[in-house]
Amino acid sequence: MPIQGLKPEDYLEPECIFCKPETVLHKPVDLRRCLTKLDAYLDRNDLAGAARHLDYWKQEALTGNDDRGLLTIENERMGLCRKMGKEPEAMEAALSALRLIGRAGLEDTVTAATTWLNVGTVYKTFGRSPEALPYYERARTIYERELKPDDPNLAGLYNNMALALADCARFSEARELYEKASAILTASGDGLLERAVTELNLANLDEAERGLLEAEAEIEGHLDRAKALLDDPATERNGYYAFVCDKCAPTFGYYGRFVDAQELKERAEAIYAGT
Numbered sequence: 001m002p003i004q005g006l007k008p009e010d011y012l013e014p015e016c017i018f019c020k021p022e023t024v025l026h027k028p029v030d031l032r033r034c035l036t037k038l039d040a041y042l043d044r045n046d047l048a049g050a051a052r053h054l055d056y057w058k059q060e061a062l063t064g065n066d067d068r069g070l071l072t073i074e075n076e077r078m079g080l081c082r083k084m085g086k087e088p089e090a091m092e093a094a095l096s097a098l099r100l101i102g103r104a105g106l107e108d109t110v111t112a113a114t115t116w117l118n119v120g121t122v123y124k125t126f127g128r129s130p131e132a133l134p135y136y137e138r139a140r141t142i143y144e145r146e147l148k149p150d151d152p153n154l155a156g157l158y159n160n161m162a163l164a165l166a167d168c169a170r171f172s173e174a175r176e177l178y179e180k181a182s183a184i185l186t187a188s189g190d191g192l193l194e195r196a197v198t199e200l201n202l203a204n205l206d207e208a209e210r211g212l213l214e215a216e217a218e219i220e221g222h223l224d225r226a227k228a229l230l231d232d233p234a235t236e237r238n239g240y241y242a243f244v245c246d247k248c249a250p251t252f253g254y255y256g257r258f259v260d261a262q263e264l265k266e267r268a269e270a271i272y273a274g275t
Contacts, residue, residue: 025064025065026064026065026066027063027064027065027066028064028066028068028069029057029060029061029064029066029069029070029073031069031072034053034054034057034073035072035076037053038050038053038054038076039239041053042239042240042243043238043239043242043272044239044272044274045239045242045243045272047080047083047084050080051080051081051084054073054076054077054080057069057073058070058073058074058077061073067100067103067104068104070096070100071097071100071101071104071106071111071115074093074094074096074097074100075093075097075114075115075118077089077090077093078090078093078094078097078118078119078121078122079118079121081093081122082121082122082125087126090122090125090126091122091126093122094118094119094122094123097115097118097119098115098119101115108142109142110142110143110146110147112138112142113138113139113140113141113142113143113146114139114153116135116136116138116139117135117136117139117156117157117160119132119135120132120133120134120135120136120139120160120161120164121160123135123164124160124163124164124167129163129164129165129167129168130164130168132164133161133164133165133168136157136160136161136164139157140157140161143157149184150184150187150188151184152184152185152188152190152191152194154180154181154184155180155181155182155184155185155191155194155198156181156194158177158178158180158181158184159177159178159181159194159197159198159201161177162174162175162177162178162181162201162205163201165177166201166204166205166208169208171205171208171209174205175202175205175209178198178201178202178205181194181198182195182198182199182202185198192229192230192232192234192235193229193230193235193240193241193244195229196225196226196227196229196230196244196248197226197244197247197248199222199223199225199226199229200222200223200226200248200251202222203218203219203222203223203226203251203255204251206218206219206222207219219255220255223251223252223255223257223260226248227252227257227260230244230245230248230264237267237271238271239271239272241267241271242267242268242269242271242272243268245264245265245267245268246264246265246268248264249261249262249264249265249268252264
């Protein structure tokens with residue numbers, strides 16, 4: 001606030017044009033610390049705490065002019081805001097990430113592809129699948145060129161892109177991508193939870209394409225395989241497992257598997273409660 005009766009030039013030291021720093025201060029954020037703490041919030045399903053945490057680290061990245069750190073944080077914010085159903089915040093993070101990709105000249109990198117995947121998933125989550133598909137296509141071009149054919153990240157892209165294709169009634173294309181995702185995850189020996197999600201996605205696809213009655217047998221088969229994967233003792237019962245159980249439970253309930261749905265919800269609640 002200006003001092004009463006004085007002009008700023010009366011009490012501020014004159015700025016020396018020779019004393020200006022030649023470069024803008026750059027202070028990278030501690031991403032390892034940021035992401036470790038974020039995982040702790042998510043493991044106990046404290047989404048509000050996770051949001052505050054990311055807001056803090058976003059400001060730190062902005063203050064330190066750390067564009068690469070900020071890009072990582074915006075990608076995390078996209079995912080969190082999707083989970084929380086906060087469309088304006090998710091879109092803001094998506095647009096910010098796209099600007100950062102361009103500013104940093106990263107358009108032809110795996111980092112850009114991952115960002116486009118996340119942006120596409122924001123559009124898909126909020127009912128804008130036709131707008132999501134161009135981002136998935138751009139991500140696919142780079143992933144298929146740069147990643148090994150059995151990379152689980154490809155499976156993640158195929159699963160998300162297939163969901164958008166199914167929304168657009170492009171069923172055969174969606175099925176092809178689901179099958180590719182399942183093959184990658186099965187061959188890796190890992191990804192039991194992702195395979196379970198894929199099975200449920202295929203159940204939904206069968207219903208959308210052929211109708212509930214005609215596809216009943218195939219749907220039940222997908223549900224059985226998904227439940228077996230979720231029950232597999234090899235799967236670590238951590239926060240991510242709880243998230244997947246919570247995500248899968250409504251699909252079991254939708255198809256009348258109420259006992260399975262309740263069991264999965266109770267598993268998730270027990271993990272989040274730390275019991």
